[in-house]
Amino acid sequence: MTNVHRRLETLFAGIAAWIYTHRFITLGVILLITVVLTGQLPRLTMDTREESFFHENDPTLIAYNEFRDRFGQDDMFIIGxxxxxxxxxxxxxxMSQLHRELEEKVPYLDEVTxxxxGRVVRAEGDTLIVEDLMPGPVETVDEHRRIMGLIDRYPLYDNxxxxxxxxxxMILVKAQAVVNTAEVDLMAGFENEPESSSEPHRQFLSNEQNVEIDTVIRNIVEKYRGKGIDFYFAGNPVFVAEIQxxxxxDLGMMIPLSFLLIVxxxxxxxxxxxxxxxxxxxxxxxxxxxxxIMAVWGIPISNAIQILPTFLIVVGIANAVHILTIFYQNYQINEDKQQAIVQAVGYTGLPVFMTSLTTACGLxxxxxADVAIVAHLGYVAPVGVMLAFxxxxxxLPSLVAIFPIKLIAPSHSGKRFxxxxxxxxxxxITTQRPIMITLLWAVLLILAGSGALAVRFSHNAMxxxxxxxxxxxxxxxxxRKNGGTVMLEVIVDSGRQNGFHDPDLLARLAEAGEVIPTISEHRIRAGKVFSIADALxxxxxxxxxxxxxAYIVPDTRELIAQELILFESSGSDDLTELSDSTYQTxxxxxxxxFTDSILYKDYVDRIKNYLQGQFPNETVTLTGHMALFIGITKLFITSMAKSYxxxxxxxxxLMILMIGRIRIGLMSMIANIVPIxxxxxxxxxxxIPLDLFTILIGSIVLGLVVDDTIHFLHHFRxxxxxxxxxxxxxxxTLFTTGRAMVITSLVLCGSFFIYTTAYLTCNVHFGLLTGCAVLFALAADFLMVPALLTIVFGKRLVVKGRQGQAVMNGGGH
Incomplete structure (x- = not known):
């Protein structure tokens, strides 16, 4: 063993001896740190919105936020x-009663449609009137017939x-895009202090507020069930709430089950x-x-970070198992707690530290990562792993020193387990037939590799x-019925004020509204397209x-300007959602x-190519949730390459550094790549596709499975x-650390297999694949690594030289 390794083992033994002596101080400091950090937990939030996938400076998110600032939300809570x-x-x-109740009770509401x-436009002389389709209850047959006739006359209603x-x-519930979170001062106006010049803090609708809206909507709708109406919920905000x-x-079930399994x-x-x-x-x-620490850093629980609790639990338990296994063995022999724990930490401290370090580096x-929530995992998870270490x-030394530990009577049966x-x-079998074992693994890897070639990228969060x-x-x-629940927003900038008074530009906009529904790619076709041209x-x-x-766009600038003024004067604010106030955009x-984001790219590219030809002199920007989905897909592919x-x-x-030999370090990585x-x-x-969730598995598994390899090679050396x-x-090695490796692997794979009972399919896939990877890693450490070591070292023996240095001999056994 190298002098560096000896010194490090001595260092860990010394740390354990100091902790044992200063047990109460150590325990008090740990508890104080924990109490301080526990006080931050109320600040912890959850965010499952698509916007959370992007870094703040991402152009896709910036474009989407600019759209929301100008036009409001693009997505809606849809009640079918x-x-x-x-x-x-x-x-x-x-429906009218439900509509009114939603308007009265839904928080953070922009509008219900x-x-x-539904918009009805009519004229009385030179006065334009924009009114509701059903301003009051439908009480007569004639009134019902009139309403049905109007529904057929307005193409905007269809789909x-x-x-x-x-x-x-459908009832469409649109929330506010920007929510004013400033608290109202109830004493305002009664104090002599001057008004603050600071503006109220403004922020986009949060995940919690989105869930609150969805909960209120569902509670209201529940009262209308059983009246001959089937209800359906859709829309991205509904999906986000359901994911949360x-x-x-899943967290409420997985964490207790993980603890139960560990017990x-x-x-x-x-x-x-x-x-x-x-x-x-x-x-x-x-x-x-x-x-x-997550709360202090302002990092919310997200789609990616939800795996963190179970992961940290099993990693922390693995550390304790390796230390306590050696401690109890020593304690049974010498019956001295201090000596036993100092020797155990000295013996296992270095490999436990290295396993924690490699796991942290994998994370x-x-x-x-270009995906923000994955980057957040990269900040929090390594800190959590090192905290667990x-x-x-x-x-462990503090608790061992404070509380008594009983000895277990040894078994005298003489039977081997x-x-x-x-x-x-x-x-x-591994040391006497290493070539055969290695060839068998090679065959398995070739078969697995051929299967891996069929893996496809996909991201359909639904x-x-x-x-x-x-x-x-x-x-x-x-x-199926309406042809869509996801919005792609196209912003056309004419580059000049009143640009959309131009009859040619408006005619091209109207034509785009007719052509886009005919564009199809990967069986994706727009069910509805609408714009300011419809209102005109x-x-x-x-x-x-x-x-x-006359259901056409007027053919003169003057007539267009006049009709837009009449529409504005009618009292309707619909135009504010269709154009800016200067009619430039x-x-x-x-x-x-709603489908696979990978497929969206080709579909949107076709639309983009069409729009570039349709608006050659204007600036066209594509945003909305469909654009967000495409952006997420691009980001997770690049993130995979970087992280792996x-x-x-x-x-x-780190493996080469830990083992001290380049050849053995590189050889050990073969066994660690096998599970992936x-x-x-x-x-x-x-x-099972490679999506935003399964893409995390490679780096996580690599950081996990290397742990057992480190313990095996450390004790082998x-x-x-x-x-x-x-x-x-x-x-x-097998008889000293093998048991702990088996137990920690069983705890790991068992904790991950618990995820197969999860509600979310992404968690099921993650648990199944990660659990299998742990089993594959254990098999590789037990069956591949010894064979490779035998091939590398052959029949050589190690004998002690005069100065105590290891010397290789070429003798037999």
Missing amino acids: MKPEKGLTPDFLAA SLVN LLVSTDRSLA RGIEK IFLAMLFRRISGVVYPLIAVLLSLISSFG LSFVW VYTLFL IVDRLFDGITR TWLPEGSTVRVGTEMLD KETNRALNQDRDA ARLSVLAP LFALLVITL IMIFGIMGVTG RSFEAGGSVEKAVRE
């Missing part, structure tokens, strides 16, 4: 209503407020209360502290929800005796189905350099 008997007077009355207040077959009606509920549900494994392994309680204390305190690779290192016979068999989820069912229904057509028709032939809204490369390079360097290739093979065979053959060193 399917009446059993069609659009009858009774149904229209129920449905057939109740937006009502399906073309009239079997489905799914995360909360069972620790009880089986150590058969002592201390062996169960001490690791749990260290893990729980480190987990609370990690979330406290640190996410810091450079520090808490374990300082708490099954695991001992298993380790003997592994030692013989598939994260169960098939029976109300949001998924509602989205599929509305996409309705106005022009109303001012021309309501003739259908206008909005063209495209409603399309960084994790592989840094962990390889295997899980990609599983993904290819089972059709000690045994091998102490004098002996490869076979003897492998056997001693």
Whole structure:
């Protein structure tokens, strides 16, 4: 063993001795830090919006925020209503009542739109009147007939407020884009102090506010069930709220189940209360502290960070298991707690530190991710991993020193445990037939690699929800009936004030509204396109005796300007959502189905190419949620390349540093890459796509699986350099650290397999694949690494030279 390694082991032993002596001070400091960080937990938030995927300076997010500042939200809470008997007077009355109640009770509301207040434009002489379709209850047959006739006369309603077959009606709830969060001073006006010149703080609608709106809507709708109406929920805000509920549900189930599983494994392994309680204390305190740091840094719980609790729990437990395994063995022999814990920390401290460091580096690779929530994981997770190491290192000796620990009566049966016979068999077959074992692994890797070639990129977050989820069912229904629930927003900038008084530009805008629904790519086709041109057509028709032939854009600037003024004077504010106040820019809204973001790119590219030809002298900007989805897809592909490369390079360097030999360090990485290739093979065979969630697995797995390899090679080196053959060193390694490796691997894969019971499919895939990777890693460490070591060292023996240095001999066994 090198002098550096010896010094480090002596350092860890010295730290343990100091902690044992100053047990109460150490425990007090740890508890004080934890209490301080626990006080920050109320500041912790959750954010599952698409905007959270982008860094603040991302051009895609900047363009989207500018759009929201100018026009408000692009997405809506969509309530689909399917009446059993069609659009009858009774149904229209129920919809009207629901509409009014939503207007009264929904918080952060911008507007509610449905057939109740569908825009109707008519003229009385030279006066333009813009009114609601149903200003009052439908009480007569003639009134019902009039309303149905108007619905047929307004193309704007189709696939937006009502399906073309009239079997489905929609209520669109639009929230405020920007919410004023400044508190109102109730004493304002009663004080002599001058008014503050500072403006109220403004922020975009938060995730919590979005969920609050969705909850209120669902509670209101619930009262209308059972009246011959089927309800469907869709729209991106509804989806975001459902994802947050799914995360909360999964976290509420996964964390307790992980602790329960760990209690069972620790009880089986150590058969002592201390062996169960001490690791749990260290893990729980480190987990609370990690979330406290998240709150201090202002990092919310997101789609990516939701995996953090279970991950930190199993990593922290693994640290404690390795230390306590050696501690209890020593304590049974010498019956001296201090000596046993000092020796245990000295023996395992370095590999535990290195495993924590490699895991942290694997996670640190996410810091450079282009996806903001993945970068947040890269900041928080490494800190959490190192906190788990520090808490374990300082708490275990303190708790061992403070509380008594009983000795367990040794077994005198003389029988060998099954695991001992298993380790003997592994030692013989891997060291005596290394070539055969290596070839078998090579065949497995070739098969897995061929399966991995079938892995495809995909990001359809709707598939994260169960098939029976109300949001998924509602989205599929509305996409099928109306042709869309996701917005692509097109901003056309004429470059001059009153540019949209130009009849040619408006005619081209109107033409785009007719052509875009005919564009199809990957079976994606817009179900609805609308713009300011629709409002002008309705106005022009109303001012021309309501003739259908007049449903066109006026052909002179003067007439356009006059009709826009009349529309503004009518009291309607619809134009503010369609154009800016100077008519320099206008909005063209495209409603399309919710589908795979990878497919959106080709579809949007076709629309973009068409618009560039349609508006050659204008500036065209594409934004909205469809653009966000495309941006997320681009970012997670580049993030994957960066994180995988960084994790592989840094962990390889750390392995070489830990082992002290370049050749062995590089060889060990072969075993650590095996699990990644295997899980990609599983993904290819089972059709699990590489999306924003599964993309995290590679770097996480690489940081995890290297832990057992470090422990194996650390103890192998000690045994091998102490004098002996490869076979003897492998056997001693398996019998000393092999048990702990098995237990920690079982805890890891068991905790991840718990995710297969999760509500969100993305968590199911993550748990299944990561759990399998841990099993593959354990198999590689037990069956591949010894074979590779035998090939590298051959039949050589290690004997001690005169100065105690290890010397290689070429003798036999």
